[in-house]
Amino acid sequence: MEKIAGQSILNSLETQFEAFEKGLNGQSQSAAHAVRKEAFTSLMNSGFPGPKSEEYKFTNFTKAVEKNFELNAANADFGLSNTQVSGTQIQGLDAHKIVFLNGVYSSDLSDNIQVEGLKVESLAEGFKSNSALSQENFGTKAKFAEDAFVALNTAFSQHGVTIEIADKAVIEKPIVLYFIGDSSKAELSYHIRNIVVAGKFSQATIIEKFDTVGEHKSFTTSVNEISVSESAHLRFFKIENDTEQAYHISNIHASQGANSNFKVFTFSLNGAMIRNNLNVKLQAEGIETYMNGLYLLDGKTHVDNHTVADHMMPNCYSNELYKGIMDGSSKGVFNGKIFVRPDAQKTNAFQSNKNILISDRATVNTKPQLEIWADDVSCSHGCTTGQLDMDALFYLRARGIPRDKALAILLKAFANDVLETVENEAIKEYLAAIIETRLEK
Structure with missing residues (x-):
């Protein structure tokens, strides 16, 4: 057995x-x-x-x-x-x-x-x-x-x-x-x-x-x-x-x-x-769904995000944006699924996962999935994984900004796409303070 x-x-x-x-x-x-x-x-x-x-x-x-x-x-x-x-x-x-x-x-x-x-x-x-x-x-x-x-x-x-x-x-x-x-x-x-x-x-x-x-x-x-x-x-x-x-x-x-x-x-x-x-x-019908996520990892932290947007009826909209910043020996996982059922005509569904690896020891496994059983839809999904833009880093350093500070500026800009979707100012400020402290270490 x-x-x-x-x-x-x-x-x-x-x-x-x-x-x-x-x-x-x-x-x-x-x-x-x-x-x-x-x-x-x-x-x-x-x-x-x-x-x-x-x-x-x-x-x-x-x-x-x-x-x-x-x-x-x-x-x-x-x-x-x-x-x-x-x-x-x-x-x-x-x-x-x-x-x-x-x-x-x-x-x-x-x-x-x-x-x-x-x-x-x-x-x-x-x-x-x-x-x-x-x-x-x-x-x-x-x-x-x-x-x-x-x-x-x-x-x-x-x-x-x-x-x-x-x-x-x-x-x-x-x-x-x-x-x-x-x-x-x-x-x-x-x-x-x-x-x-x-x-x-x-x-x-x-x-x-x-x-x-x-x-x-x-x-x-x-x-x-x-x-x-x-x-x-x-x-x-x-x-x-x-x-x-x-x-x-x-x-x-x-x-x-x-x-x-x-x-x-x-x-x-x-x-x-x-x-x-x-x-x-x-x-x-007529539903709107927004799924936004940010994972900011360091040390040996392991975070796995599994998401499903299941479109069952027509004329609905979903938009998903997850971003990850990984340092140290951290590990990120993203698996996002969009299902568009046969009755879900005129669906608009979008999914994006973007990651930045700061450390050579950090890893990410990302798998966006899209399964469509309807023909009158507009759907997209995608993922990117890479390092910071070295040209942007050089531009900031050329203007006298120390390397650590320049890195923090670029990473905050990367994370800001998700943070800006937060409507409550107190929550946004609380999260921004944590992110800023972490990135400027």
Whole structure:
């Protein structure tokens, strides 16, 4: 019998799942837990992706987890100071704040949000009260049978948040989700599940940010299931600027209704190993989808972006721009897929991935894909990988600018195409400051 990939992880998880079930009490009979059990059974039968898995060909996350984590010990108590907690937050951002400590919702640090048209609830409370939003949307978009790490997250889903934006509601301030971990005493691992439903003609911005404080390793997974209803406008930010000991897998699965507008921003700035899966289904006519990403890597950081824009109906538009700057021994991976289904006539879909390698030791693997089953479409995709323009560098140095400063100027200009798509000035300034500090080292 062929050995299942990640068997040592599965052995640890079996004990964990038994303990997890015992702690659910009455919730163990809920519809949500039935989904959890199905996901866990699927995971135990299929295992984790092995080295021959096409989807994880350049990112062996299974091996990384086996090598670096025991996954059989409870997380240590959260012990960070208020100063350490506040240091993880975006300064100058006027937002509705929701805080999780070691994966658990903190009512003390979170805002008491009382805004007309906005309902925010911790997922744990939603499961406990058997709320319609959590029960009806849990597991509907992120399919556990299609990815082992989605199955892992689904099986252990208990913490996260549900966000419901009413029809025609315009939420002026961003909703920011801070996930703060304490790995100062031992390794840390937890799983987050968020459910977002943006009603018809609504408008909102959501930010998800993970931070870990401490010298031990951390392993986190997050799954976002997002519904963007008819004519809704939703902005979603994923900011990853964690420690060099942080391993993180993100899954964003979204569906869009007619004439909706969805913009997703993914900024990967630091960590040990990061995998970002972004899957958007354009399910009606008149949809606009924007997928923008920037990965700025150094040291041994490994970041893998896998994206899917699935055009299912006619008269829709998608535009994707991902840029990468790699230094040290870092590694970047980009795999972008555009599907144009037979009914998706008059589709306009564009994809671009551009990379700059600063170091001879840095590498990138990029694979744009375009699959079209319709004939009346306008689509393009492409990728470039290279070094900085030496003529431009010479031009700057000839005007008395030191080499390091000249390099930083050129790299900031390269990254600016993505940064300029950020509409919120506080978020843009926060990201620009991080990028500038990194590039001017």
